[in-house]
Amino acid sequence: MTTRTRQSTTSTPTRTRASAEFVEHPGRGRFNSAFFWVMGGYINGLMHERKSAAFADLPPTVVELGSGVGANLRYLPTGARLVAIEPNPYMHTRLRRAARARGVDLEIRSVVGERIDLPDASADAVISSLVLCSVRDPHAVLAEVRRVLRPGGRFSFAEHVAATPGTPTRWTQRALRRPWAWVFEGCSCERDLAGVIRSAGFTRVDLSHYRIRSPFLPFNAHIAGTAIA
């Protein structure tokens, strides 16, 4: 993969300007950074089997949407380089620390997935987990993923989605949508992300639906898989 500019690196502090797609919340930003730092191991345990399959055999350089505090560093190959598209500055310090601990060469780009500042066809692989629920416009993000992937490049994802209509999980997702979105900075548990990915124009999509068992009921319906540009 080639990138023309390195706008922010492991050693450069980054700040995100408020944009239509992402607005910084000092309180909730810090809370979410701490939440995913503390709960990351537990959440990853619930998703690990599917993530291991989706994120298998990644190339040496990977672009990640919404890296958070580094939940997916463990799936990168030894000596990997990660280009993290992470607009939330409250994630950056922990993300850098985690990357250092795992020996990953990290480049943070404080931009949103709806406007990735990478050239067309410059990436071999893009990954995401628990991000398409939070972005303002998942269709725009998927269009950007396709744009930056080279032909044949791979988008690997593990995301949570709307549950089957009429189920208790779906009712709970509906009932809790507002407080959930408030606490988790815009996260929606009501998205048909399988539909969004399938309609994004990839040449091939392989995904499966599965359930996890957690006390966070709205969070229990998931998809994971890969899409080829």
Ligand SMILES: C[S@@+](CC[C@H](N)C(=O)[O-])C[C@H]1O[C@@H](n2cnc3c(N)ncnc32)[C@H](O)[C@@H]1O
């Ligand atoms: C629920 S966290 C998941 C973090 C990490 N991927 C994980 O699995 O733990 C959602 C992440 O998406 C990021 N995010 C929110 N809006 C975004 C956008 N428009 N573009 C890229 N990332 C975004 C947040 O800052 C946050 O780090």
